[in-house]
Amino acid sequence: MQSLFDKRVLLVTGKGGVGKTSVAAALAIAAARVGRRVLLTELDAEPGRQSSLAGVFGLRELPAKRREIGEGVYGEMVRARTGHEIFLSRILKVRPLIRAALASKSLSRFLEAAPSFTEMGVYSHVIDLAVREKKGELENELVVIDMPATGHMIGIAELPELLISLLESGPVVRGLSAVREFVADPDKVAACVVTLPEQLPISEAGELAAELQQRGVPIGAILVNRWRRFPFDEEQWAALKSLENAGELAGMHRARGARDSEAALQRLSVRTHAPLYRFDDTALTRAEVARHIADQIPAGDGPSGALQEGDS
């Protein structure tokens, strides 16, 4: 498998509370450490509100214009409005029309009220980040995106499809077909599904991965956060269980979780044909977790080494 850091866009996704934001930041930091020009961004940022992703770099929100936010990582806030401008200027070759369209308050209000068009704007901005060039070189070799927590990811993944089937023809459809091709190219795009070594999150990650694959989004990796190796052999485990029979023994709950989740993680990796990367962390702050995880991603070719398994 081609290294994750050789892709152009990493979509970091997962259900709420699995540590997705820390992993996204960690991937960007690790990519910068091996010399990639990497840009980190998030969808769904609300201007003016504290962004947890920006918080990893000690900022309140990502900068409006691309600049370094720390440790060699660049940031730029994705905005639907910027995306609309990019999109319209690409599909409408007639300059005065673009100006008329963007100057119309009612039209921009409509585009904001209709979520598909908002997301389309977001999409256009993201693609632009990935393909933008400066002096004949890619401005960003790699774009790492912290995706929204809920079912939204699916929304974004199916958006081109939805709009193409909705609009059938016309300039918007031509623009979106290009987007769809880009997102489905496994050399360029990989979804990184973040999960926890627990039964429910693993099954939710499995559903998420299946839905993404169904929509043509390639899965690049399954990343397991807050992982701890199950460190006992059969004999030790049996002895601990008999101790537990005598009275409640702290640690057994999580140890049992580590044991049970291992098999489920292996199955998930096989089913999605995606390698498994496990990161251990403790309950530190998000910023510490991001660096702690980045430290576990060895230099060279993306997450690998002792923690990686199931590479195909």
Next chain:
Amino acid sequence: MTPLFERQVLVCCGAGGVGKTTVSTALALECARRGQRVLVLTIDPSRRLAETLGVRRNLDAPVAISAETLDSLGMSGASLDAWMLDPQRVSEITVDRLAPNRESAERLKANRMFRNVSAMIAGMQEYTAMEALHEFSTAGRYDTIVLDTPPARNALAFLDGPERLERLLDRRILALFERAEHTSGIRRAAAELIARVMTAVFGEKNWDDLQEFFELFAPILEQLRQNAGAMWERLDNPELTGFLVVASPLAESVADCEVFIQEASSRRIPLAGVVVNRVHVGHPEAVMPRELIAARPDLRVALERLEQFAEDEALIAARDAAAIHDVQARVGANAHVVALRDRGAGAAMLSVLAGVGRELGEALDRPLRRS
């Protein structure tokens, strides 16, 4: 004041991924156990929950949870219906009911833009949920309706839904879609310019469909807005309604919950309680592995390794306890704060949910220590 479990409407708000549907179902089970005739209404539920309840999704009307299922929960004779709907289906049902005539209903349902209306229009899901609530709460078939609000990025989305749709119903926006031939004078010139831009953006056929969509749908949206307005007046009434916000012990969720609490108080929403879900509880009576090393030197290596897991457990339990403390400080004495421990995959089992319901019931029955 009417006890929470006897109010007509219980609304569960919360961001995606906190287990809102689980809490709604548990609440509904508890209301049914207490003898109410209950409907649990969910928009866009997970497949798993529908399977748990033994109910199919997207039916045209609510269905009863089977007597066998209720018997197995020790709730023989209880009455619990569920309706689990895809927002698009709710929109269609709404159009059937509210369109001025059959012909325009059929034309609208055949319109390509309408066929994706729930994805196209922000706030549509919240609106359709309100519409369904409005219909059932005026029909009198149920004593209690538990509304599981549509999946959203944050708990506030449900309160904000109407406002978002309002923006789309703005006359200036609707004017964009007016057909040039229906206007005259300056407005006609403006309409023609807009038509040129829109045709260039969307293509001619799509522009046509968009115009038809707004022409047919605007009056229905207007009706929806009125019904929602009427419904909101009842939702404001603590005799009739109770709001619960569901959160998880994670920092973002606690912050989201805080925003909701502030808004609820400024909008005079009757907030009955905050449910902190998926809490990891500590086991103070559990023995720490290292304490056993002296007695079992043969297991030293294993016990030392287990100690790490025990420390993890303690850290997580402490973090969750701090989150609950935080929520309590924000809520004050005005509403309940209920912590529900993490049930793992058990949350998909009806018997577990019935137990959760009972726990919720006991906690929410306790009198508040108002200052």
